[in-house]
Amino acid sequence: MIKKLSPLLLVFFLFACKAENSAEQLSESSNSESNDIWIDKENMADTSDLKATIENVTIVKSDLEKRMIKAGLVDIQSVDSSLKxxxxxxxxxxxxxxxxxxGYDKVYLQPIVAERLSKAQKALQKxxxxxxxxxxxxxxxRSVQQEMWDALDxxxxxxxxxxxxNPVNGSIHNYGCAVDLTIINKYSGGWLDMGAEYDDLRKIAYPRHEAKFLAxxxxxxxxxxxRKLLRKVMRAGGFWVIETEWWHFNAFSRTKANEMFEIVE
Known part of the structure; x- marks a missing residue:
């Protein structure tokens, strides 16, 4: 009977060694200079468990995304995959x-803000x-905020x-508490016509001047x-628009954001 089980035990032993060796290689890679893989060591299970180790590996494209994760921010599509x-x-x-x-093409926000955005999405689709x-x-x-500020000198x-x-004061974007967005048809991809493009510097993009330009x-x-539809669903999520950009919505005031969160530099 023992002789019959020996090959099975041998296979099990070899598989366990291979798994342990793979886990060690993953652990070593986390200490390398590579920007391709980032491992969340604090939440990692026993490294002898290869499956648990792999589940705690997050593939990232840039140092910026690592900074977002380290700051406790979340990818909005991990909160609501229906968001585009x-x-x-x-x-x-x-x-x-x-x-x-x-090398960074995602949108990260404070978790509470991402949840509010998901609520706005549900209000729109209703x-x-x-x-x-x-x-x-x-x-x-804030480093990107500074570039933008300098470009408009x-x-x-x-x-x-x-x-x-002004980057000296910090933007609500810098705290992860503001979002720029529009509405599209999810089948055709066509934007709803807002009468001005995103990042339009003209006053026709100002919500406060809509009555004037309508007249x-x-x-x-x-x-x-x-524009009113966008504002309606964003209000349902707990956001408000600013006077000079139809696309920009805040979840908190700058004062409140500063009390609750740190600026992402």
Whole structure:
């Protein structure tokens, strides 16, 4: 009987050794200079358990994403997979015409803010199941905020702060408590017409001037209604729009964000 079991025991022993060796290799890789794999050691199970180790490996594309995770922020699509993202600052399709998030094309927010965004998404789809939120930006490092601020140095200070918060004070984006977004048809991908593009510096993009531009015919009723729909569902999630950007919504005031969270530098 013992002779019959020996081959099985041998196979089991070899498999256990292989698993332990693989776990050691994964552990060693976490101490390397590679930016391809980041291991959450604090939440890692016993490294002898290969399956548990692999489940705690998060593949990341950049140091920026590591900083987001370290700060306790969450990927919004891990909270609500129905949310769509189009990270404009990971491309050249933005007001600076340059890539600001190198190798990073996700949207991270404070967990409580991501939950609010999911609530807004559900409010939108309850109104019209063919629509979905499309998110352009969430947490923005202050270093990127500084680049944006410097790029607009030809604009008078009082006008510049209407579009980009002074990095000295910190933007609500820097705390992971603000989001830029629009609404699209989730089947066609077409944007709802808001009468002005994302990152549009013109006053026609200002929510506070909508009545004026509607009266002049420069905005249509449909465009204003689309903006109102966006504001309605975002309010349902616990956000409010700012006066100068139809796409920008805050979950907390700067004072409250500063009390609760740290700036992502």
């Amino acid at each position: 993202v189009d990270v404009k600052y990971a491309t050249t399709d933005n007001f600076m015409d340059k890539v600001l998030y190198d 109104i019209d199941s063919t629509l979905t939120l499309l998110v352009f930006d969430g947490t923005r490092p 030809s604009i008078p200070f009082n006008d510049r702060v209407k579009f980009v918060s 002049s015919g420069e905005l249509t009723q449909l465009q204003v209604d689309n």
